[in-house]
Amino acid sequence: MSATQLPEPGVDPSVLEADDLAKSFAGVHALRGVDLALRAGEVHALVGENGAGKSTLIKVITGVYRPDAGTVRLAGRERSFRTPLEAQAAGISTIYQEVNLVPLMSVARNLYLGREPRRLGLVDLRAMHRGAAETLERYGVRVDVARPLRTLGLGAQQMVAIARAVQTEARVVIMDEPTSSLETREVSTLFSVIRTLREQGIAVVFVSHRLDELYEICDRVTVMRDGSVVHTGELAGLGRLELISLMLGRELSTVRAGGATAFNTATHAASADSRPALRAENLDMRHRLHGVSLDVHAGEVVGLGGLLGAGRSETAKAIIGALPTDGGSVQVDGKRLHRRNPAAAMRAGVVMLAEDRKAEGIIPSLSVRENIVLAALPRMARAGVLSAEKQDAVVKLFMDRLRIKASGPHQRVSDLSGGNQQKVLLARWLCMNPKVLLLDEPTRGIDVGAKAEVQALIDELAREGLAVLLISSELEELIEGSDRVVVLKDGSVVGHLDGDEVTEERLLHALAAAPGDPARGDQGADSASGAGTGGPIAAETAAAADSRDEEQKR
Numbered sequence: 001m002s003a004t005q006l007p008e009p010g011v012d013p014s015v016l017e018a019d020d021l022a023k024s025f026a027g028v029h030a031l032r033g034v035d036l037a038l039r040a041g042e043v044h045a046l047v048g049e050n051g052a053g054k055s056t057l058i059k060v061i062t063g064v065y066r067p068d069a070g071t072v073r074l075a076g077r078e079r080s081f082r083t084p085l086e087a088q089a090a091g092i093s094t095i096y097q098e099v100n101l102v103p104l105m106s107v108a109r110n111l112y113l114g115r116e117p118r119r120l121g122l123v124d125l126r127a128m129h130r131g132a133a134e135t136l137e138r139y140g141v142r143v144d145v146a147r148p149l150r151t152l153g154l155g156a157q158q159m160v161a162i163a164r165a166v167q168t169e170a171r172v173v174i175m176d177e178p179t180s181s182l183e184t185r186e187v188s189t190l191f192s193v194i195r196t197l198r199e200q201g202i203a204v205v206f207v208s209h210r211l212d213e214l215y216e217i218c219d220r221v222t223v224m225r226d227g228s229v230v231h232t233g234e235l236a237g238l239g240r241l242e243l244i245s246l247m248l249g250r251e252l253s254t255v256r257a258g259g260a261t262a263f264n265t266a267t268h269a270a271s272a273d274s275r276p277a278l279r280a281e282n283l284d285m286r287h288r289l290h291g292v293s294l295d296v297h298a299g300e301v302v303g304l305g306g307l308l309g310a311g312r313s314e315t316a317k318a319i320i321g322a323l324p325t326d327g328g329s330v331q332v333d334g335k336r337l338h339r340r341n342p343a344a345a346m347r348a349g350v351v352m353l354a355e356d357r358k359a360e361g362i363i364p365s366l367s368v369r370e371n372i373v374l375a376a377l378p379r380m381a382r383a384g385v386l387s388a389e390k391q392d393a394v395v396k397l398f399m400d401r402l403r404i405k406a407s408g409p410h411q412r413v414s415d416l417s418g419g420n421q422q423k424v425l426l427a428r429w430l431c432m433n434p435k436v437l438l439l440d441e442p443t444r445g446i447d448v449g450a451k452a453e454v455q456a457l458i459d460e461l462a463r464e465g466l467a468v469l470l471i472s473s474e475l476e477e478l479i480e481g482s483d484r485v486v487v488l489k490d491g492s493v494v495g496h497l498d499g500d501e502v503t504e505e506r507l508l509h510a511l512a513a514a515p516g517d518p519a520r521g522d523q524g525a526d527s528a529s530g531a532g533t534g535g536p537i538a539a540e541t542a543a544a545a546d547s548r549d550e551e552q553k554r
Contacts, residue, residue, distance in 0.1 A: 021070035103150035303482030349435030364414035419450025
């Protein structure tokens with residue numbers, strides 16, 4: 001074990017230790033001599049870019065993979081788990097970024113799967129439903145536990161997965177991006193649960209790309225890069241920019257000069273043509289959208305802002321026809337789309353990168369090559385015959401341009417990191433040569449390095465004349481990446497920010513405004529400072545801004 005990981009005098013010995021772990025796939029080193037030590041009652045951050053080895057390390061510890069070398073010890077005893085079930089029985093519970101429950105089963109069944117309460121040899125449904133309801137109530141989830149899990153939103157499903165993992169008698173709980181699908185209120189509930197686990201002496205591994213979360217809840221941090229551990233230590237004494245430089249392997253001065261995002265600060269040169277590439281007018285959808293109108297010109301990035309549930313994704317899906325509308329129209333290059341469905345939108349040149357890449361994006365059983373060319377196959381066929389050479393040329397072009405890290409085009413896409421899966425989806429739509437690109441949370445759940453690459457690509461596409469609609473929950477990304485911002489609240493447009501108006505303060509005011517109120521000047525300031533719907537985001541953003549200011553001073 002490395003010196004940085006030895007227990008300090010007076011500190012309880014490690015509950016879980018990984019010593020000199022190594023793992024390779026087809027000659028590619030995923031782990032190289034990795035050491036990790038978890039103390040009882042600590043929250044330990046595990047960070048690094050996608051492909052750094054975090055997921056492989058977790059899978060080796062929990063029995064998904066067998067290590068090529070090295071050992072894992074739990075409570076001082078060397079263990080070699082053959083399956084995740086063995087690891088769970090020994091006291092290691094894992095919560096994955098992608099909800100890995102059974103969607104067709106009820107909420108209660110998922111919560112108690114494999115350990116159902118029984119009476120006279122039969123499953124006691126009444127006791128199971130009562131216990132499930134009481135458990136989820138503690139997590140702020142109030143649902144009919146007899147409903148199929150798939151009827152819940154992603155955030156509620158993730159809370160069920162968290163509740164299931166914590167319910168087991170665990171010594172170690174591993175949380176892999178647990179907040180990626182949670183709202184602010186649900187994140188607060190999760191952090192309360194983590195603090196309770198800490199008080200109970202349970203070790204928590206917390207994997208997240210959100211730095212604010214790491215500094216709020218974690219005690220120590222291990223940074224991985226290229227399959228190796230490059231730093232382990234207390235998080236409190238490590239500055240944010242220093243943490244990013246460790247993750248990226250770049251000098252601190254370089255990271256400091258790069259800014260919060262990889263977007264170019266200069267605005268894009270939108271087409272002088274007065275006719276927008278995309279115009280949506282008065283989109284209505286029962287209980288979801290109310291007269292939403294927006295336009296995007298060639299060569300510009302228009303941000304679509306709003307809190308969760310404001311109607312951002314619904315607007316994008318209504319534009320491409322993935323959701324039916326009760327009224328409104330969509331025009332592409334001045335021509336109205338009469339048939340509103342995704343196929344017609346694609347033929348007109350409008351494509352969309354969906355928020356949930358697992359459910360609405362990648363096809364995990366197919367290769368990188370197959371996922372990229374999937375949408376373009378009809379265009380590549382002549383008399384019903386597909387040209388393999390043409391497909392190979394397109395795949396090579398976009399794998400090179402987007403710097404997709406894979407062993408080759410025939411590697412299964414589910415084996416790639418989240419950031420590279422996102423690039424594969426971008427390649428799928430870019431090979432359609434679109435006019436308009438709708439991006440719904442394009443950097444969610446990917447590391448800082450991959451995020452910077454995607455942001456730089458968005459800039460590049462806009463400079464090449466593509467019209468981009470950018471949906472993002474991250475205010476910095478929305479502000480630095482957009483030429484204009486349309487703000488939604490409760491399914492209605494409450495603000496338009498243009499040019500120099502696209503600032504954090506103006507955006508917060510617009511988020512706090514009531515539908516129909518002008519979101520200009522200093523209106524809505526009282527709400528943004530803490531009251532109303534904008535309060536939590538305003539508070540979070542103010543705290544983040546203060547932290548950034550302190551970091552700049554340091």
